[in-house]
Structures are given as C-alpha cells and as structure tokens.
Amino acid sequence: MSRPDLVAAGLVASIVVWGPSPLAAQGLRTYVANGDSISVSLTGRPGDPEKGRAVVANRQVGLCLLCHTGPIPEERFQGSLAPELSGAGSRWSEGQLRLRIVDAARINPATIMPPYYRTQGLTRVARSFVDKPILSAEQIEDVVAYLTTLKD
Amino acid sequence: MKPRAALLAVLALAATVARAEIPEAERRSGYHDMGPSVQAMQDDDAANPGTLWLLQGEALWDRRQGAAAKSCADCHGAASGLAGVAARYPAFSGVSSRPIDLEQRINLCRTDNQKADAWAYESRELLSLSAYVARQSRDLPIAPPADPRLAPFLAAGADLFARRQGQLNLSCAQCHDDNHGKKLAAATIPQAHPTGYPIYRLEWQSLGSLQRRLRNCLIGMRAEPYAYGAPEYVDLELYLMSRARGMPLEAPGVRP
Secondary structure (H helix, E strand, O other), rough: OOEEEEOOHHHHHOOOOOOOOOHHHHOOOOEEEEOOOOOOOOOOOOOOOHHHHHHHHOOOOOOHHHHHOOOOOOOOOOOOOOOOOOHHHHOOOOOHHHHHHHHHHHHHOOOOOOOOOOOOOOOOHHHHHOOOOOOOOHHHHHHHHHHOOOOO | OOHHHHHHHHHHHHHHHHOOOOOHHHHHHHHHHOOHHHHHHHHHHOOOOHHHHHHHHHHHHOOOOOOOOOOOHHHHHOHHHHHHOOOHHEEEEEOOOEEEOOHHHHHHHHHHHHHOOOOOOOOOHHHHHHHHHHOOOOOOOOOOOOOHHHHHHHHHHHHHHHEEEEOOEHHHHHHHHOOOOOOOEEEOOOOOOOOOOOOEOOOOOOOOOOOHHHHHHHHHEOOOOOOOHHHHHHHHHHHHHHHHHOOOOOOOOOEO
C-alpha cells in the first residue's frame, strides 16, 4: 500500500485483463503512484492555475462542472453528482489531487469520476477518442495547480 | 427438464436484475422530472408537437402501399385494435430468431406483407407510424411478455446497462439507477424509463426514437454508438421496458 508502485506495471495490470502495457507505449508519460498520491508533476514542471481554471470551466474539455460545483460563478448550471470543488486544495495535497484527476478509480473502483489520464481498460471508446486520454499531461498539471488554490 | 432449465434461467436473471433495480414504488417517468410548461405541452394534443407526426401516421395507416397494394388497415382494421401492442414490444420474432422493437415490426410488415421497402430509421414515415401505433397504447401499463425465449436477450440488455463504456468509463446504471434526480449540468438525470417513445425532444426539434435517445447517451459517455437497428439497442430497449413494467405509456411524450 505505501510501497511505491510503478503504475505501468501495477495499476494497469490490475484493471486490464489482457496484460500490462507500459504507459510510454500508450503515448502517456510514466508516473509513480505512492499510496493515494502522485507526488511528481507529470510534465516535470508546475502547471498554470489560470489555464487550469479554464479547463475546469469548459464543458467540452474538462467536463468537471457537469458533475461538480465549483467557485466559477460565470458558469451556470453546474452539476450535483459530485463533491463541491471549493476547498479541494485544503482537503487534499497536490499529489493527492493529481492522482484523483489521473485515475480516481485507483482510490474508489466504483467511482463515476472519469479516468482523465488512462487509455486502457476502457470499453467501446468512441473512434475519435481511442488511445487518447481525456486531458493531456499539461492540462492535468494546470488543473492540479488550479485546484491547489481552492483553499476554502 | 427443458422448462425447468428455462425457469431456473429466469429465476437467476430475476436475481441479478433485482440487485440494482429501482423499487416499484419509487419509479418515476421522465415526465415528472420536467417543468410544468413542458408537461402541459405533452398533455395537450393541440400543443404537443408530436400530434403532427400522429396525423401523418394516421394517413399512412390507411394508405395502400408496396407491390401488394395493401394498407395497414387492410390487415389490422381500425388502429385502435392495436391498443396494448406498443406496451409489449420488443417481442420475440421467429423470423429474426431474436427480439425486435416496434419500428422493426412495422418494417417487417412493410417488407413481408406490403412488399414495400423498409423505411430508414428516424425517417419521418417510420416515426409517424410508430408514434401512431404507440398512441393507441397511451395510459396502458408497460407489459413485457413472459416469453422464455426473451430471457437471454433481457440478460444481455441488463448486462449492457451495467457495463462501463466509453472514454468517460460510465455505465447507464451509474447515472440512471444510482444518481437519478441529481443534476448533470442543467439536466436532471431521469430514471431512464422508456415511457414516452417516440418523443418530441425540444433539443432535437423533432420526434425521435428510443434508439436515438440511447445513441445520445452513448455519445455523451464518449462511447462508440451502435448502428441503428443493432441488436444491442434492442436488448437495451427490452431491458428498459422490463425495468419499467407496469408504468403507463405516454407516447408521444415531450422532453426538453
């Protein structure tokens, strides 16, 4: 549990029946999950919180407000399927937030929160989205940077 | 031996299906999730845009067509004689060796009995006639047939309903069994009962079939939609009808 496990060998193998495939081979950056967090930036650089806010607000890109409410007052009609995003930055560390965006099913296998950085173990993905993560590594870092600013 | 095996299969299925199903007393049609103005539109034939399709359906019912030069009325008489039919479809078809939905049944009548070409899915004609036939069952309870030949297809539909699909990795059940009544952006998630189909959807500005609705949800999940008429859709329709058994039909419904 607390032992760092390389996701390329650990997570994917536990979900995909037909065997592990290295993240690099999927065109994804390799990352290391440690307990319930990924402490190192996927890009090696910090994200931009302002860009992250835009990703979260965009219903075609981040999709977050379909399910969550957040402190983004100009977006009307936010969802009520998921916890409020306000305060996420005080409830969770940066690394915990990163893992929750990358693949929330690692924490709660029954979650409805989509896996934003996983392309394997999925069924009947629409042709235009096959082999693509929902967000790029850069976008995920931007979102994580934004969420860490949500202190209450 | 054989009937016993079939019975066991049905019992096993009932057990798996009962796991997730919404209790009968808590079932509610999508009608109850919409605002009073849209409800009023559905309730009043003069305001329900579906009425335009009903009128065309009525005309098609009496029109002799195809090489056989027969109308629906020539074989079935008054359309009111079809009361209850839409409430028990999809039904098993010996011709197809699997269940077919109401639209497919109408097309079978066209090709086999009228010797005419099948209509395309979502064509004005097929929607009109299926709305007209479904209207004959308005207010009647959904009554899936107790036909053991349907059991494997019902099980396949239930399985599909619970399967995570698409880039967003969501299942129908996660929204419609586990989170109905909550908001997905502006939309209240309904329980997904097929009570109103075909429906006039304000967003479509048109009548549309249940398959079109399912296609929309699949696209929302970023799953590859099936081709119209695919067995997967019919299995899902069969499961949805079974899940809604006893609820009154409202066709043609109106939805936002």
